Amino acid sequence: MTTERYNPRTAEPKWQKAWADAKLFETQTEAAGEKYYVLEMFPYPSGRIHMGHVRNYALGDVVARYKRAKGCNVLHPMGWDAFGMPAENAAMQNKVHPAKWTYENIDTMRKQLKSMGLSLDWSREFATCDVEYYHRQQMLFLDMLDKGLAYRKKSKVNWDPVDMTVLANEQVIDGKGWRSGAEVEQRELVQWFFKITDFADDLASALDSLPEWPEKVRLMQRNWIGKSEGLMLRWALAKGTAPDGEREVTVFTTRPDTLYGASFIAVAPDHPLAQKAAEIDPALEAFIAETRRTGTSAEAIETAEKKGYRTAIEAVHPLDETWRVPVYVANFVLMEYGTGAVFGCPAHDQRDLDFARKYDLPVRPVVLPPHEDPVAFSVADKAYVEDGVIYNSQFLDGKSPDEAFEAVAEKLEASDLFGAPQASRKVNYRLRDWGISRQRYWGCPIPVLHCESCGVVPEARENLPVKLPDDIDFEKPGNPLDRHPTWRKATCPVCGGDASRETDTMDTFVDSSWYFARFTAPRADEPTDPQAANAWLPVDQYIGGIEHAILHLLYSRFFIRAMRECGHLDLDEPFKGLFTQGMVVHETYRDGREWVAPVDVRIVEADGRRVATRISTDTPLDIGGIEKMSKSKKNVVDPDDIIASYGADTARWFVLSDSPPDRDVIWSEAGVEGAHRFVQRLWRLVTETAPKLPNAAGAPGTDGAALEIRKAAHRTVAGVSDDIERLAFNKAIARVHELVNQLSAAFGKIDPANAGETAAARDALSMLTRIVAPMMPHLAESLWEVLGETGLAAAAPWPQVDDSLLSDDTVTLPIQINGKKRGDLTVPAAAGKAEIEKAVLALDVVSAALAGQAPKRLVVVPGRIVNVVV
């Protein structure tokens, strides 16, 4: 009998239409079943979907379809993170309006996503650049302003003096503007901030209430928030050394126990003391100007060479007024953190030690490592940061660092400097408030007005939305909103006088900080429908890239707290379960300097070596490293091409198999073909077996081949369910392979006249179809049809597992001698330790190894292993 090959090109559109016609994935809040909200991070509409998207949405779709089969009321929406810089770059380069560019991209990408056969509720779709969406975001902003969660302050930006524009950190390359090549400067602007620090403590401690988040993400967030308990410590400045009017400097320190090891104070270049000192010291002024040429990113600042400028100022040691330490201005001290001033203890901090060596400052150890001789111990080029005993420290000698911390704190809290305590305890956070101002066009306008008589006033709620103007000009440098001839002109809602609009737009992270809440009631007039939001949230399973581990997730966690304060929902955390997927990576190829795309490359294996040649010219190519797919290195594979030639199911199956989803997956052509072969193999197995099962309606048999088939099927379903719950799709797929191998072998021997066997086979195929359905939904529908099942596979319930088929009567234990496997022993599953011991000692290998002696030790782990120690 010949079987036609499965043709995804006809089957996939057919089933996609069947699902859409049945409105299978349009979710009703009131529908029956336990609610389950699955969400993948929504895409930026860059133009076309890439393999990373395919992987992300395939992962989420498996969960969505599985939970639906398990009887849950599943919400699985999709939208677009549509504001941002690339649209403006496209506008500048191609003279296309950002809105047109964005919406055209969305149309393309929606079509591509639909070809994947995702079980999405498209009726809830929106883009963050839709006026309907950013209108509600402006409402949220006003509410937050009202609650004191939004405010203005000065902050630094990267300024390109040629393009007259603010640059993003990624647009600063080696300290120069990416377009103009001009030396970037730091500039201070008054900008809008959200008060995320109000929630710093809760954002850190509530991480403990998120057991379904990866431990690493919780750790990263905890470190990012960076709670530290320390001392605000005031140092008097030595008379005659300080600028006029300055008499003290406050440092924040977590190590007051090392105070007797202090050898310098360092302040940030924009610390008031540094600014004041620079007024009378041109060399210092030049040094500070020099530090402003570093970009504003922490990375740029911290990887820059550590430099300091020794001012004339000296500080008086808080515990010894005869002791003076020099005050430096240093490029690695950040004004945003603590007080913008630190004291350096070189012996017990590596950065301080490097600084001290560079500027020849004293290095005095005050913490003695255990078992070290106090006279001989010294610090050379490695600071000692571990625990020990305090010495060289007067009244602190002999204490532990913790005790010394307490002693210093108590003493200095009680002592007086200029009429106030010299020190106070302080809990400090590394987390800074969230600067949301962007000097760009393609973002959500901040709904605020500047009135000459009333100052900064919020736009009236009824005047919202503040819409972006359509007629804009990207020809000239700078912010198009700022330059617009009329857009800025407005009326003050307080006094009715002339006012001008705020031209800053919001960081696009704001857009993505609450979209998951909007999905629960996407057309509501208010930002949320609190009832719907409270019913659906938190998101049960959120899936996205690890690159969002800190900012996006932290901002979203902040936002639901802010929204709760404003009454938009009542929720502790936005995402109950979080899964961070790995990237899709691909080999790179280059012809000299030029990168070559995989579609233009032919790989031939010769003598065990892989050789790449360019197809068009037959020239040999260098095979480079395996890297994240990126346009610049051309190592991208277009999902459209894959879906067109192999079908969506093959693409989905491939990205789900092999690699565990939290790790990177290497895209390879061979792997895709393997996946496609499996699609055809499943099709063959079912279409060739089904006609042999004419009388399969009865009960499956309970012995012989029938029992074996049933055991295999039920065990696989149990295992696959378990794997999907844990998002271990690669393991689920391995199990499906195993089952198919087993069934193929078993079906060859089936007696078509044996009703027990044919029924078992039929059941097994039905179960197999349902467990592959979340991963290969189109193929599953076609198989479902061949099997003569009714309805759609996508609407079929998950197969029930008969637990009695999961265990065996006997178990085979590996027998180790001194930890090395030397034999096997099969015993009844219920056998006790004593029984096993007796049987083990009777084994030939064991008695030979013992040579008449008693074993030194006999470790029996029932059901697992036996180890005989001789």
Next chain:
RNA sequence: GCGGGUGUGGCGGAAUGGUAGACGCGACGGACUCAAAAUCCGUUUCUGGUGACAGAGUGUCGGUUCGAGUCCGACCACCCGCACCA
């Protein structure tokens, strides 16, 4: 620089502290075919041996344990994030 992660056959990977290499890819051998593709069967960690088998083996070095890929310490390499990329 700081924070986080990863490292296992030719390759992707599997393995509640308990038989290292499931499953897949590739390769090799065989069947089918006039032939090829497709498909099916078998072999495939390395070294030695015809073989039974023996030894080695999870980035490197050390430790804990009857037993370590898994736990602990140090190191190496690579990847992600660092607040205006999304």
